[in-house]
Amino acid sequence: DAGITQSPRHKVTETGTPVTLRCHQTENHRYMYWYRQDPGHGLRLIHYSYGVKDTDKGEVSDGYSVSRSKTEDFLLTLESATSSQTSVYFCAISQFSGVAGAGELFFGEGSRLTVL
Amino acid sequence: KNEVEQSPQNLTAQEGEFITINCSYSVGISALHWLQQHPGGGIVSLFMLSSGKKKHGRLIATINIQEKHSSLHITASHPRDSAVYICAVASGSRLTFGEGTQLTVNP
Numbered sequence: 001d002a003g004i005t006q007s008p009r010h011k012v013t014e015t016g017t018p019v020t021l022r023c024h025q026t027e028n029h030r031y032m033y034w035y036r037q038d039p040g041h042g043l044r045l046i047h048y049s050y051g052v053k054d055t056d057k058g059e060v061s062d063g064y065s066v067s068r069s070k071t072e073d074f075l076l077t078l079e080s081a082t083s084s085q086t087s088v089y090f091c092a093i094s095q096f097s098g099v100a101g102a103g104e105l106f107f108g109e110g111s112r113l114t115v116l
Numbered sequence: 117k118n119e120v121e122q123s124p125q126n127l128t129a130q131e132g133e134f135i136t137i138n139c140s141y142s143v144g145i146s147a148l149h150w151l152q153q154h155p156g157g158g159i160v161s162l163f164m165l166s167s168g169k170k171k172h173g174r175l176i177a178t179i180n181i182q183e184k185h186s187s188l189h190i191t192a193s194h195p196r197d198s199a200v201y202i203c204a205v206a207s208g209s210r211l212t213f214g215e216g217t218q219l220t221v222n223p
Contacts, residue, residue, distance in 0.1 A: 033211060042215035043202065058210070088157065092211075105149055105204070105211075107159040 003027055006091050006108035014116050019078040021111050023091030025071075029106075031094035032074040034058075034066060036087040037110075043090065049074055081115040088112050119143050122203050122214035129221050135190040137217045139203030142184065150177050150188050151202040153216070159202070162188070193221045 003026030013019055023032060033048040035058065045058030047066040055066050063085060065077045078085055089111045095103030121140045129135055139148070150162040163170050163177040165186075170177050174193075179186040190197055198221050203214040 035213070040215075043204075043213040045211060045213075048210065056210075059212075090159065092159075094206075094211075104164050105151070105161045107151075107161075110157045110159075 004091065004093055004106050004108045006089075006111045008111060009109065010112050012114045012116065013081055015082055016080050019081050019113065019115075021076045021089055021091075021113070023074040023076070023093075023108055025074075025093050027093060027095075027106070028071060029093040029095050029103075030071075032068065033092040033094070034064075034074065034076045034089065035092070036060065036085075036089050038087050046076065046089075078113075081113075083115050086113060086115045118214070119212045120203055120205055120214040122201075122217050124217060125215070126218045127220070129193050129219070131194055131221055131223050133193050133221075135193050135197075135219065135221075137188045137201050137203075137219070139186045139188070139214055140184060141186075141203075141205045141212075143205065143207045143212070145181075145205045145207050147206040148179055148186050149204040149206070149211075150186075151204060153200040153202060155199075162201075190219075195221045195223050197221050 005024050007022045034046045035043045037043050044060045046064050049055045049068045067075045091108040093106050119142050123138045147166045149164050153159045165179050174191045176189040200216040202216045204211050
């Protein structure tokens with residue numbers, strides 16, 4: 001199994017508080033992704049990274065920011081959490097092959113966030 | 117219209133039946149992935165393909181680049197195949213996911 005871990009796995013927080021989710025990989029893969037999964041919507045891309053300090057927005061990026069200061073870590077931050085950000089968050093990594101997603105995908109186990 | 121459309125959304129089958137799940141997309145892609153998500157949430161990659169056909173055990177994935185269409189077939193289905201099957205397409209630096217097909221295989 002690919003070495004990819006997410007933390008925390010479960011978090012309950014209050015509206016207006018900051019939250020940071022961490023994705024850590026030991027595979028040295030270039031591409032990393034954050035997405036959220038909600039009933040009726042499937043998986044939606046929040047942000048992705050194609051290298052250290054290289055990130056870009058996905059389709060539901062409002063209210064989220066990311067950082068990648070090291071190859072192995074991709075952080076997702078909710079500056080001021082809202083109830084609409086209650087969701088399950090998944091990190092994924094893709095093997096470097098010159099093009100994102102052109103290598104096998106590996107997923108973290110998910111982080112369940114509840115914003116009260 | 118979503119860039120990635122899966123059909124059907126829900127599928128119920130009897131054990132042993134041949135199953136087909138379809139994925140259509142509207143953008144140029146470099147690769148297409150089929151993923152499996154079991155209850156409890158873990159997501160596993162089944163196939164990654166950019167042309168032709170791949171087979172792994174009872175699972176077969178095909179793709180037609182010209183028609184922008186892929187299918188996932190399960191032969192001799194089993195209750196343990198019950199899961200959500202997700203199609204994802206890679207285009208440039210981005211991945212876009214279909215909404216998934218919920219498959220239930222009854223004994």
